[in-house]
Amino acid sequence: MSIEASIRxxxxxxxSPVHLEVxxxxxxxxxxxxxxxxFKLVVASDAFDGLRAxxxxxxxxxxxxxxxxxxxxxxxxxxxxxxxxxxxAPDSPRCLGGNKAS
Amino acid sequence: xxxxxxxxxxxxxNAVILYMKGSPNQPQCGFSARAAEALMQCGKRFAxxxxxxxxxVRSNLPKYGDxxxxxxxxxxxxxxxxxxxxxxxxESGELRDLIEESVQE
Numbered sequence: 001m002s003i004e005a006s007i008r009x010x011x012x013x014x015x016s017p018v019h020l021e022v023x024x025x026x027x028x029x030x031x032x033x034x035x036x037x038x039f040k041l042v043v044a045s046d047a048f049d050g051l052r053a054x055x056x057x058x059x060x061x062x063x064x065x066x067x068x069x070x071x072x073x074x075x076x077x078x079x080x081x082x083x084x085x086x087x088x089a090p091d092s093p094r095c096l097g098g099n100k101a102s
Numbered sequence: 103x104x105x106x107x108x109x110x111x112x113x114x115x116n117a118v119i120l121y122m123k124g125s126p127n128q129p130q131c132g133f134s135a136r137a138a139e140a141l142m143q144c145g146k147r148f149a150x151x152x153x154x155x156x157x158x159v160r161s162n163l164p165k166y167g168d169x170x171x172x173x174x175x176x177x178x179x180x181x182x183x184x185x186x187x188x189x190x191x192x193e194s195g196e197l198r199d200l201i202e203e204s205v206q207e
Contacts, residue, residue: 053187054183057183057184058168062168076185076186077186094132096129
């Protein structure tokens with residue numbers, strides 16, 4: 001299974017989101033073609049009710065710890081409760097070189 | 103000094119500290135660049151650590167804060183979040199309020 005598919009399955013199973021986007025943005029970064037290193041996640045779920053943003057993101061990081069170990073390097077996350085979700089999440093930034101520039 | 107202790111001292115010794123890739127003037131990652139830019143617009147002094155130049159910090163801070171990626175913003179000893187959270191708080195004005203509350207001139 002691709003990493004993208006496993007991310008999608010795990011978030012779907014754990015959070016039952018009313019809205020879920022998993023976008024592979026690796027092509028925007030300094031990595032080989034067809035990489036699965038940078039993803040953008042847009043998740044709207046009741047599971048985030050009453051949680052501050054930092055706790056929502058930590059929840060996702062812990063659900064995806066295997067993927068992070070397997071080479072996922074960046075997760076842009078936009079997390080909402082169903083009430084907060086407006087139908088549009090912000091864009092991710094351009095890469096500036098990262099590891100290769102150091 | 104033990105690296106975990108170094109990290110603890112950095113986080114507790116600085117009201118506002120950003121762990122990032124590169125420096126605020128020469129960021130090496132788009133996410134770090136956005137975070138540093140938002141923080142600079144708050145108009146207060148803040149500390150930063152370039153994790154590319156400090157591999158020990160880079161490999162150990164994720165365990166310290168239960169947060170696997172960079173940038174990371176810590177204010178008053180508490181993890182605020184990464185670039186998405188910093189940007190959201192910047193746009194809502196919460197970031198400026200938080201920084202102004204936390205930094206005594």
